[in-house]
Amino acid sequence: MVEVNLWSGLRRFTDGAVVVEVDAKNVGEVLTGLVQKHPELEDIIEAGVSVAVDGKVIASGLTEKVRPDSEVFIIQQLKGG
Amino acid sequence: MALDKVVPQNGPEEYEGREKYTHVGTRVDRPDGLDKVTGRAKFGADAHAPGMLHGAIVRSPHAHAKILKIDTSKAEALAGVKAVVTRADFAAGLEGEDWNILENVMASDTALYDGHALAAIAATSSLIARDAVKLVEVEYELLPHVTDVDEAMKPDAPVIRAGQQSKLVPEGMHPNVVNYYEGGHGDMVAGFAEADLVIERHFTTEAAHQGYIEPHAALATLGNDGTGELWCCTQGHFIVQKTCAALVGIDTSQLRVTASEIGGGFGGKTTVFLEPVALALSRKANRPVKMVMSRSEVLRATGPTSSASMDIKIGMTKDGRITAGKGVFRLQGGAFPDAPAGMAAECSFAPYNLNAVSIEGYEVMANRPKQAAYRAPGSPMAAFAVESVVDELCQTLGLDPIETRLKNASREGTKAAYGPTWDRIGLVECLEAAQAHPHMQAPLRESEGRGVAAGFWFNHGGETSVSLALSEDGTAQISVGTPDIGGSRASMALMAAEILGIEYKNIRVTVADTATLGYNDVSHGSRVTYASGLATINAAKDAVGKLCDRAAQRWGIDPEAVIWEDGCAKPAGPNAGQFDPMPLKEITKRMGRTGGPISGHFEATPEGAGVSFGVHIVDAHVDRETGKTSVDRYTVIQDAGKAVHPTYVEGQFQGGAAQGIGWALNEEYVYGEDGRLQNTVFLDYRIPVASDLPMIDTVIVEVPNPGHPFGVRGVGETGICPPLAAIANAVSGAVGVRMTSLPMSPPKILKALKEQ
Numbered sequence: 001m002v003e004v005n006l007w008s009g010l011r012r013f014t015d016g017a018v019v020v021e022v023d024a025k026n027v028g029e030v031l032t033g034l035v036q037k038h039p040e041l042e043d044i045i046e047a048g049v050s051v052a053v054d055g056k057v058i059a060s061g062l063t064e065k066v067r068p069d070s071e072v073f074i075i076q077q078l079k080g081g
Numbered sequence: 082m083a084l085d086k087v088v089p090q091n092g093p094e095e096y097e098g099r100e101k102y103t104h105v106g107t108r109v110d111r112p113d114g115l116d117k118v119t120g121r122a123k124f125g126a127d128a129h130a131p132g133m134l135h136g137a138i139v140r141s142p143h144a145h146a147k148i149l150k151i152d153t154s155k156a157e158a159l160a161g162v163k164a165v166v167t168r169a170d171f172a173a174g175l176e177g178e179d180w181n182i183l184e185n186v187m188a189s190d191t192a193l194y195d196g197h198a199l200a201a202i203a204a205t206s207s208l209i210a211r212d213a214v215k216l217v218e219v220e221y222e223l224l225p226h227v228t229d230v231d232e233a234m235k236p237d238a239p240v241i242r243a244g245q246q247s248k249l250v251p252e253g254m255h256p257n258v259v260n261y262y263e264g265g266h267g268d269m270v271a272g273f274a275e276a277d278l279v280i281e282r283h284f285t286t287e288a289a290h291q292g293y294i295e296p297h298a299a300l301a302t303l304g305n306d307g308t309g310e311l312w313c314c315t316q317g318h319f320i321v322q323k324t325c326a327a328l329v330g331i332d333t334s335q336l337r338v339t340a341s342e343i344g345g346g347f348g349g350k351t352t353v354f355l356e357p358v359a360l361a362l363s364r365k366a367n368r369p370v371k372m373v374m375s376r377s378e379v380l381r382a383t384g385p386t387s388s389a390s391m392d393i394k395i396g397m398t399k400d401g402r403i404t405a406g407k408g409v410f411r412l413q414g415g416a417f418p419d420a421p422a423g424m425a426a427e428c429s430f431a432p433y434n435l436n437a438v439s440i441e442g443y444e445v446m447a448n449r450p451k452q453a454a455y456r457a458p459g460s461p462m463a464a465f466a467v468e469s470v471v472d473e474l475c476q477t478l479g480l481d482p483i484e485t486r487l488k489n490a491s492r493e494g495t496k497a498a499y500g501p502t503w504d505r506i507g508l509v510e511c512l513e514a515a516q517a518h519p520h521m522q523a524p525l526r527e528s529e530g531r532g533v534a535a536g537f538w539f540n541h542g543g544e545t546s547v548s549l550a551l552s553e554d555g556t557a558q559i560s561v562g563t564p565d566i567g568g569s570r571a572s573m574a575l576m577a578a579e580i581l582g583i584e585y586k587n588i589r590v591t592v593a594d595t596a597t598l599g600y601n602d603v604s605h606g607s608r609v610t611y612a613s614g615l616a617t618i619n620a621a622k623d624a625v626g627k628l629c630d631r632a633a634q635r636w637g638i639d640p641e642a643v644i645w646e647d648g649c650a651k652p653a654g655p656n657a658g659q660f661d662p663m664p665l666k667e668i669t670k671r672m673g674r675t676g677g678p679i680s681g682h683f684e685a686t687p688e689g690a691g692v693s694f695g696v697h698i699v700d701a702h703v704d705r706e707t708g709k710t711s712v713d714r715y716t717v718i719q720d721a722g723k724a725v726h727p728t729y730v731e732g733q734f735q736g737g738a739a740q741g742i743g744w745a746l747n748e749e750y751v752y753g754e755d756g757r758l759q760n761t762v763f764l765d766y767r768i769p770v771a772s773d774l775p776m777i778d779t780v781i782v783e784v785p786n787p788g789h790p791f792g793v794r795g796v797g798e799t800g801i802c803p804p805l806a807a808i809a810n811a812v813s814g815a816v817g818v819r820m821t822s823l824p825m826s827p828p829k830i831l832k833a834l835k836e837q
Binding site for chain 2: 040052
């Protein structure tokens with residue numbers, strides 16, 4: 001299981017939780033796992049989020065690996081100039 | 082991680098960085114230099130086609146109005162007019178961002194801002210097209226408007242577009258608030274209670290335009306068979322292809338887009354404005370259509386950055402430890418969602434290692450043009466607010482601004498305000514370089530102040546494809562799909578030269594069109610030297626593998642027994658045999674007869690873009706009679722990871738600082754009571770010119786990014802983050818007034834001095 005940290009504004013859709021445990025081996029499975037546990041997150045995730053894994057911001061790569069002890073944060077989708 | 086648990090920063094572990102580079106890090110001539118100084122380079126407006134028509138756009142003079150009727154009959158009757166398009170000539174049924182872009186490109190039933198496009202005309206000359214624009218009759222029902230971000234959030238503010246609000250927005254907020262972000266960690270009450278001094282301030286910044294020299298331009302051909310060609314100035318022709326195909330309702334593969342040379346973008350050319358309109362006109366007229374914006378159109382209808390309203394509260398102990406930081410950021414994004422409020426919040430406290438931090442961002446709609454990215458979107462205004470309060474805390478407590486920042490600096494292993502634990506970052510090295518710089522020791526003149534500020538940007542990877550082809554004569558051609566907005570052709574050639582072991586001058590890099598290369602994300606997010614560079618390195622390695630195979634084949638040994646060094650295949654290991662090194666040229670001249678052409682390819686979405694920090698030092702003085710602020714000395718210190726072409730890196734640092742100086746001191750969108758933009762030309766919208774700027778000194782810090790083979794970090798955006806605050810801090814040091822509203826134009830400074 002991987003502990004996924006959410007930005008605190010999302011807790012309204014996770015019964016107050018800002019850390020959610022999911023069974024995942026990559027970023028795609030992290031996002032799928034979050035939606036399975038908290039379906040209200042689906043459209044927010046579909047609208048676009050980035051995932052920080054062990055300090056590295058994954059902007060779009062669903063196949064990026066995640067280990068059980070990885071530090072995982074859901075953050076705002078990045079857009080640059 | 083708490084402050085008392087800070088660990089020393091580790092050296093890079095994963096990147097393959099070399100002790101010595103042959104090509105990377107040299108200051109070679111730019112490949113596009115001769116073309117640009119001789120006028121041979123082709124920009125957006127330089128394209129022509131046989132039978133070409135000229136397009137012009139009918140724009141709303143109102144900030145907010147229902148469109149009751151558009152009568153184009155008189156315009157169509159004018160001799161020379163060949164086509165007129167309105168919203169009905171574009172695709173129907175779009176959703177999400179495509180719908181928003183189309184709504185901005187051509188209004189449907191409501192004009193949402195002064196300058197919003199309502200119809201377009203193609204005629205045999207530009208003059209006729211512009212005359213025809215005046216003949217289009219539009220009936221409006223004027224609606225109440227709002228252009229200020231705080232006003233747009235008030236309960237009685239006019240609703241700009243109902244139904245746009247994300248469910249993330251807290252209940253009870255005005256429909257103009259379309260998105261909300263909240264983050265942070267720690268006990269805020271305990272954090273502020275621990276402080277010896279707490280300062281709370283309100284800040285505002287005005288919208289600033291990217292101010293690129295080259296206005297938007299496009300030449301489009303779209304036949305009735307649904308196949309088209311488009312030439313345009315853009316930061317990303319693949320996204321132009323995808324978006325335009327959706328907006329005019331054709332298959333993506335049927336539209337070939339070629340990027341022109343680009344006269345600046347800075348984020349403002351990451352979307353489309355004219356391009357789909359030119360395509361729709363061309364389809365209707367069955368002739369090529371060229372469109373070029375005037376400067377007034379650029380300012381009225383293309384994306385400036387957001388304006389912002391921000392509240393910052395920071396607590397500090399007497400010895401300079403920050404105990405808690407809170408920031409609320411409200412950014413308006415025009416009459417559309419997507420203002421970078423969340424990124425402003427996430428970037429705001431990035432330089433600081435905080436036990437207690439709370440950040441909130443509100444995206445707000447107003448009757449202004451759709452905001453577009455501008456160098457590190459959201460970060461400069463957030464840095465202005467946070468770094469101003471940190472400076473005021475240091476001033477009040479009598480602390481050194483750099484020493485205090487070092488004491489609280491984010492570093493590897495500390496927790497970022499937006500959540501994750503930092504990987505290897507270079508903020509401490511930048512602060513130490515600033516501390517040691519002669520600028521910090523130089524005496525100030527009377528009435529001069531010195532300001533310091535730090536800034537942060539994430540940087541980005543993104544989808545990337547690169548192809549490298551070797552020629553028989555041993556030279557190489559590289560095709561990239563990222564328009565060269567900051568010297569990337571030189572950087573790609575240097576990195577390929579390092580891998581191939583051939584001379585820089587023997588490599589030509591071309592920005593390939595959408596029909597000849599796989600998909601590439603836009604040149605944005607400071608991603609190109611990182612992502613296209615990584616892809617170029619890997620494409621070159623792919624070619625090197627094939628070169629080694631050919632040498633092995635000729636020598637009759639296993640390919641694994643061949644290595645590549647100094648541009649030659651060499652036998653490796655005791656059992657490989659004794660053979661003279663075989664140069665690249667020796668292999669390529671026979672490649673057609675030994676298995677065919679040799680190329681290298683790489684396609685990926687690299688996700689290891691290292692973040693970048695910078696620290697700026699500014700000396701400025703203020704004329705107390707006129708209120709004019711002059712920047713006397715300026716130094717940029719920034720982490721580049723590894724500077725592939727140091728001159729270009731320095732140019733990016735200087736460019737960011739110059740644009741920041743403009744944003745800080747003069748640039749602003751001025752709206753009248755009627756919601757119309759008042760300053761639509763560069764005479765009134767004042768960007769800095771050479772005489773406004775000192776020579777901007779630069780220091781390149783190199784803390785390698787573990788996510789890139791050579792340690793590269795993007796450098797294009799961070800440079801605009803610290804200037805707004807650094808200049809405000811210098812002004813405060815010079816005349817003792819704390820400016821909390823940008824721009825710090827002479828009238829505002831005079832008012833502050835009078836109230837002093």
